[in-house]
Amino acid sequence: MRKTLVATAALGLALAAMPAHAAPARKPNVIVILADDLGYGDTGVYGSKIVKTPNIDALARDGVRFTQGYVSHPVCAPSRAALLTGRYQTRFGYEFNPVGRDRNGGVSLDETFIGQVMQKAGYHTGMVGKWHLGQSGDYHPVARGFDEYFGTTAGANAFIVDTRPGDEFHTPPGAEATYGTAEGGTGLGPGSEAAQMVVLRQRSPITRGREPVEVKEYLTDAFTNEAVRFIGANKDKPFFLYLAHTTPHTPLQAPAKYIDRYKDVPNKGQRVYAAMVSALDDSVGAVRAKLKAEGIEKDTLIVLLSDNGCAGYIGDACTNAPLNGYKGTHLEGGVRVPFVMAWPGHIQPKVETRVVSSLDIAPTAAALAGATMPKGSDGVNLIPYLTGKNAATPNPTLYWRSGPNFAIRDGDWKMWMVNRADPTEQASTGSSITPDGVKATMSPLGRFVMLYNLKDDPSETRNLAKEQPDVVARLQAKIEAWDKANVPAQWTSMRQSTRRIEGELVKLYP
Template sequence: MFTNPLAAGLAAFVGAFTLAAAPSSQARPNIVVILADDLGYGDISANGGRIPTPHIDALARSGVRFTNGYVTAAVCAPSRAGLLTGRSQTRFGFEFNPVGRDERVGPPTTEAMTPGILKSLGYSTGMVGKWHIGKAPGFHPLDRGFDSYYGVLDGGTTYLPHLGPDDEAAITADYSSFSRTRFPIYRGREVVDTTGYLTDRLTEEAVDYVSRKGGNPFFLYLSYTAPHTPLMASKTYLDRFRHIQDPHHRVYAAMVSSLDDGVGRLIKALEDTGQRNNTMVVFLSDNGCPFYVRGACSNAPLTGHKALPWDGGIRVPFIVSWPDRLKPGTFDQPVSSLDILPTVVQAAGGRVAPEKEGVDLLPYLRATTKTRTDRTLFWRMGPNYVVRSQRWSLVVVNKSDTAEDPEGLVGRPVPDGVPAAVSPLGQYTLLYDMRADPGQKRDVSSRHPSVVAELKRRFSAWDAGNTPPMFTSRRQFSIEVNGRKVQLFN
């Protein structure tokens, strides 16, 4: 996802914090990665959101909050593939969501994943929650390096088997597509019956995992389904938001609150077992929040939502906390979810294979130089692409002559095999000055043609290392963004 994996310029990103000195007897850290699902940049109160998230905020205060933290895709499955492999998913063809093809596709088994690498270093590895990157033999979590698994293999499921009299659901276009029969819960490879609210159940499994760990260091990947649709909440969390009249806003706030409670319970379990100080906790979302939940979520102050190549789709809440080693602060330069693999592997005492992208953040956070060198991030979504470099963000996106109703887009996948191609109408080339215009409201491409040309050149050089998609996009649609009708592929 970027050209210079060692990124010497990250040495400049030290302003507000540094690494604490490591004790000479420093043990290898436990590692916990908490991944929210469709949580928007503006959905946590630490980022100015309107939904109270005191536990996520406390995690941010205990560590580093990245204000420009990016993921590798604007939708679920490709983003997860990039995070766990440490390589942009376009390097191995997992470019789009595998709509209708979950049973037979996943990142190639030749791609080493974080759990397998850490397992080879002596770590116990456990996963709880949403997988969404393969169900066939060879692609299951237990086949990709995890010792244990509990969760949903698909893109989501219902949060409650049945709605009680004080529970509530808010209907969206995709609501009827979810069911426990279609998308069951697994323990290992076996389907299990699960009662209670799903977010609570995933938290309970994660707490149990860390509470019984001892001896070897562990890696826990806690991948919540919240607050992804279906919008469904239990009485416990709804009671906190009965004052909100709009049902979509009320249920969504309750779902985010349940996620926040889960983070708090897991951190407390680490504290109660004496493991907190030497546990690196990473918290982020897989992409921005969606445009089809009737305004219930927020990516403010960013433009765009899930599935869009603007920052609202790819810039997310992103926190790293490690009390033994990392002093609290705010980090304002761009980082990527690709940085997670090299950071945790090298903290665990391993070496990162040269084909892995991203950087180990920890040495650069220790540095004292303020020299700034360019670090360029890239995204490809069919013919659409994004380049982020220093103050600039380049968005190249297909033009369209129509704009569809967002409410109906999720339930209308296009036929398999329809290629993602440059529009006959051409493409918009949009350049944003992220220092002057972090919300990406003003296109300044006409004022800086040399910047546009250079960023396009860099993209072409990076794109030469990608492969064709292994399957086509079944989510091809048009929508209006900032007064422009654009065609998207996810």
């Protein structure tokens, strides 16, 4: 009895002597900020001489800036599907953008979203912004793992809704808007892309949960304010926030408070686009300021990236420099994106040159939550690679598929195989809609093969396919092996485009 009393007293003294901070550590919050069509070269830290992004630059200085960060597809919806599942979208058929008409359904209900994983791990989950992965019923964000949702389920939306009778688009005083084309750009007027966005927002409204709400402020600011509110409301418990901005996707629109920062930029497209990126930058700053004000900055991992490269159809308004290609292509400019990760006090600031992927975000978040990803995950937990515990390359090989077109990055080698187009066709941007049932099959003319050594030629200017047939054969074999685990696309690529690349007329399936 005496021994028991002594032991109990000793234990009590030991517990009393333990510091207060010895309580179980709080699970870290995770915030994913996704830009829409942000160019690789359109932030200060990635080399822009036009766009001022002090908050994104500061995030990169305080964290890890990846120079070889990739997404799994060069257009919006498939890229987002992979990010939120940690699986190549070709594993479940979400291979093409669901554009051109209303879609019944979305990402297969057999797939598990990272929001669902985090919910099971005890996190409060929120999504703000663009969904693009299913609009109704069980395909809606609130049914796919998000406790709270504020945004648009559509693929694009107006940023400023100011209409006159008949839905004629009107630019508010001090604001500027442009759409732009590869031919040099167009203005905004009745029937223009931006005017159509006004109607689009009416058809696919901004909703809180499933209920439509009226948004009068600039849409990027509305999303930022909602994200800040979410952080404040959930500061005392672990949370997962997916902030998926629609900026700087078309229509290019910005109010005076952002336009005024670029009065000295003579090119209107560049001026409006830069203003939109500034709104994104302010959003990053507001999120970080809120975390700091609530005392949870060191308890929060932030990931910032774009869903794909910037779009060539807005002309010289944006840039993926020094990379080649644009959104919709599997050249580096379509799939290599600005990619930053910061977790103060846990990950040391650095510039990381190893290959990472958006596929890695879900596994990383799950690992921080103490959760396990479902079987079949294609990504990896990046934390051991960033803390020095693992010196290997996170993704030694990455793959892409878009119908009959395939791409692979294996070490320093990058190969892209693209359907040859009928030489009698005219180059097109893919604005017309291809009806369902028109399968994207192998061209009778075969495929044009492009092979680059990214170590020596990061801008993909020297095609080595004819000089390196053994490399081509080896990479083709790896693609064939990988493709065996994929499934057919859920629907047709409706916006096909024919382009001339290296003098060859090829067919893209975005």
